[in-house]
Amino acid sequence: MSGGSYYVPATSKWPVLGSLALGVMMIGAGMALVHGNGTIVMSLGLIGVLTVMALWFRDVVMESRQGLYDAQMDRSFRQGMGWFIFSEVMFFAAFFGALFYIRVFALPWLDGEGAKGVAALLWPDFSATWPLMSPPDPSVSGPREVMNPWQLPLVNTLILVASSITLTIAHEGLKESNRTACRNWLIATLALGFVFVIIQGVEYYQAVTHYGITLQAGIYGATFFMLTGFHGLHVIIGVTILAVMLVRILRGHFGGHDHFGFEASCWYWHFVDVVWIGLFLFVYVF
């Protein structure tokens, strides 16, 4: 399996600094949430995490450029990235699971249907609908209106699907060592991703100001914002990764057969895309 030259880095200060920075960030986040005074600590931690990540990846890129990695190392990276994406899938699965459970079981029960329908005794005026406009307890105010899936969300769907296609073209270009094509299509992908984030921001603005959809607006608001919010965060991360790839392309990194960094970012982007399809279907349409 191995040619006997698996690259084992000697020592590195990034792991321990990274975990410290993450700890600082979490402590700051906790202070901000609990005592309302941790924003600075959290920001310092975040900057630390980002810096460490940047320097750590810089080391990896340089080692790769030096030709220290062999085919076996490449497989390690591929498997690492693949399983990482699988873990992300499971993270989203938890939120989708919550959504389905609420819609299929909890709300009908509260409305008096199904095996546990006796719960309706506690909420005599409640009727289960999805999207849930009036939560069981009238003191929780639900959304006034919900998104029309066939407006901005549809546009965003098209944008994200298109970005997956442009990225694939960019990848094909790289495989054929056509760097210019790769660069141009990658820029197009980045632009699409960027527009997606902007539109999502506009949509959030509308949701909060016009439709009354907030985190506090019952379970509909909670699931809406948590699912789209975590997705949006992943889009931002994806855009950042692709931006780094663009810089690397511009610097002449990657060869036709030797570009796992680029490929991994493609995987990530497609994963983000697939999650959006799920969101579009189950958060917006149905």
Added chain:
Amino acid sequence: MRKMLALMTGGGTLFGGASLAHANGWNMPVGVTDLSAEIYTLHMTIFWICVVIGIVVFGVMFYSLFKFRRSKGAKSAHFHENTTVEVIWTAVPLLILVGMAVPATATLQKMYDASDAELDVMITGQQWRWRYEYLGEDVAFNSNMSTPRAQITGEEERGEHYLLEVDEPLVLPINRKVRFLLTADDVIHSWWVPDFAVKQDTIPGFINENWVRINEPGIYRGQCAELCGMDHGFMPIVVHAMEEDEFDQWLVERKEAAEAEAMGVDREWEMDELMERGEQVYGSICASCHQADGGGSPPAFPGLAGNQELIDDVDWHIDVVLNGVSGTAMPAFRSNLNPVELAAVVTYSRNAWGNDTGDAVQPAEIVELLE
């Protein structure tokens, strides 16, 4: 099969010791309902199956350990993998499990059938007491642990039913199917009486159903079974199961008492009366968090003695007691206590422990606020 089950159950009684099978035992109680007895049988059946498997497996193991010691000159054999043996030790457990699943399924089906009940009791878990409501009968009361603090701290000798005694037990008739509707006001609790084999979580905002038909009159004790905060260990359940006519009579008396108290709402109450009733209510409802001396245990449970906010603003005080404080452990008591109790407990905490505001809140005022 039936014979075998009976044999095993008999063995179980031997194992537990016939006299120990109840309260002081080593084993699950047989209980006083048909279902609890069925569950006991299931329990003993699976127990004896485990014992038999254990004897066989550990028998072979210890035989091997003894027989094939190297110090006795054992040379190791070289056999491994044998499809026949493996099929047997996969299939036989599978068959045993199917054999267990059949009676377990039958029992479950009966447990889940709460239809055709003759009496509905709503059980509400609260931090840290139970509230019982006889639906359609206008009878409702709270049930608090009545073991004195001094017994818990060891200053007094502990009684026979230490931690398993309440001020007002749930009263049920025997030989009638009683349906329980279980819910909670704050966190998840679990209502459990071992002798009925009823253990059911109470989920805030949802209702669970369960039922019981008690075969023998008596007093049955249980405890909250789901961690529900500080005093989880101190919210026992006591059920007083009565003959049917005795129960009917009890229910009539309770209804009359409730009506009498409702009448008291309209009249003017004396300070002394309010303080006396208030101390009683405070002791059973409030003292577990705010402490008997009103000192509380901050920050979770603020002290009431010398609490300036409370002393200054009677309306705020009444509002907190009636409606609770959202996002904290302070529940709304508007539907858990009657107007007399509410007025009395507010009056009491405004005048006890040196608060001395002199305010006497009248039940009539509360009635007005509740409407």
Added chain:
Amino acid sequence: MWGVIKSVLAAFFGVQKERQRRHDFEHGKPGAFILVGLLMAVVFVVVIAALAIYVAG
């Protein structure tokens, strides 16, 4: 295909003849086994769920 299903069933049951196992591991495609395994797992879940729903009435 039938051979793959039989092998997956054997794996579910946990018993397989040594010769067949070696044959599977040396000649079978892992992808086929994983796919059939996943499908059979779904079938397994559906069967038990159907049984439970049927018994629950």
Added chain:
Amino acid sequence: MAPKLPPHHSLQHSSTTATAGGQVHDDHDHHPQPRGIMRWLLTTNHKEIGSLYLIFSLIMFFIGGIFALVVRAELFQPGLNLINPEFFNQMTTMHGLIMVFAAVMPAFTGLANWMIPLQIGAPDMALPRLNNFSFWLLPVAFTLLLSTLLMPGGGPNFGWTFYAPLSTTYAPPSTTFFILSLHIAGVSSILGAINIVATILNMRAPGMRMMDMPLFVWTWLITAFLLIAVMPVLAGVITMMLMDINFGTSFFDAAGGGDPVLFQHLFWFFGHPEVYIMILPAFGIVSAIIPTFARKRLFGYASMVYATASIAVLSFLVWAHHMFVVGLPLAATLFFMYTTMLIAVPTGVKVFNWITTLFRGSITFEVPMLFALAFVVLFTIGGFSGLMLAIAPADFQYHDTYFVVAHFHYVLVPGAVFSIMAAVYYWLPKWTGHYPSEILGKWHFWLSVIGVNLTFFPMHFSGLAGMPRRIPDYALQFADFNLVSSLGAFLFGFSQLIFVWVIIKCVRGGVKAPAKAWDGAEDLEWSVPSPAPLHTFETPPDFKPVQH
């Protein structure tokens, strides 16, 4: 500015001499290691990181153990004697959290770090820097978690299962910090697991097929898969808690359309595989030790692999058996009862395999073997009570009583913890080059076995007699059982000091161990010298599979 490369050693040029076993004799070509504390902070070596994990988990084992002893001291006799109920709840919660997330899991990860590369003939883990990151997240996470005990309102007090809404609306303010610390620990677990999967799939010595791997490697492969699949679900559910607490969402609040039971479904979807995460590697360890000291091959290697995989698959289908009394619909109860009962089959297969391996062996009773044998017996007892708990109607009586406490402690203490101890005794010669003291080890073993059974066996009885778990004070009929349990707990706790003594003594010296420290041992790790040099298998060994 010319890019400054991180230090590395290039293996292509190392003039090493590989012996038949494939080990490396000299490491003169390696860059100088940082000394002192920096060596441990910056290391990327799987053996050093493995040691860090093991030391960390040992420390946490004692901290979690002290919490348990506080609990047992309070329960020594009826009444509130030492601590108040609020602190009691914090102690039970912290005991559970620390033991699960900071003691048992890191111990297994530490063993994986040390042994997987050695057992598959790899030079290191697949991603060595990530490996170090995974470790150093743990001290950060658990320092934060332990610090919540000192925060206003106290630490987590809602049990290690932290059911909402007790852990959201009714929780102390420190809960936010508890959630964040668990996030860090989760990241550590996921990254560690990814590393292990990549190592096993990608780094095996040439010629080693999947079905040639030692069972410890197999069980860890499956465990790592479980970790990657379920730790993110835990991250999801604690994020929902965080939002409910701080941002007014209503995931677990019926008033807004949520459901407290949703928390339990998500938690146990993580939690049930999690308990197998804590036992599958133990199966692997025992499957290595028993054949070694019975001097006979494992009876059914393939069926062990299948059984492990079956248990893993089933673990995703049984989560709600922890929730039989929350009021599931009948069909759901039946489904989860049936699937849970099925788990007994592959688990039984494992036990039968171990026992058939003993049959007609040539058995000796060194300390690792003693722990492994105690594992088989006591874990099986825990399995029996598990089977009883699977019967849903009976579970209505057992649930949330000391019977359950007895059950999972039998599976986790003489199960998982004993297997870790067995592994330590088994591999200490490889780690230190010395045999651990046989006499002290036997003292440690017998006191532990007696202590464990004194502690946990009476809990079956107190539970059946009706004692709920997680209560700081109890009715008088439970007094005798609790007295015995408390005495047993202190015996078990203090006998672990012998364990520490054994380890320290063994690190400092003792009878020298040869490369193959146990004469019945077969796997690759026994082909490198004892103690294993810092770098092993830089040239992959020539692996000759045993004909299965």
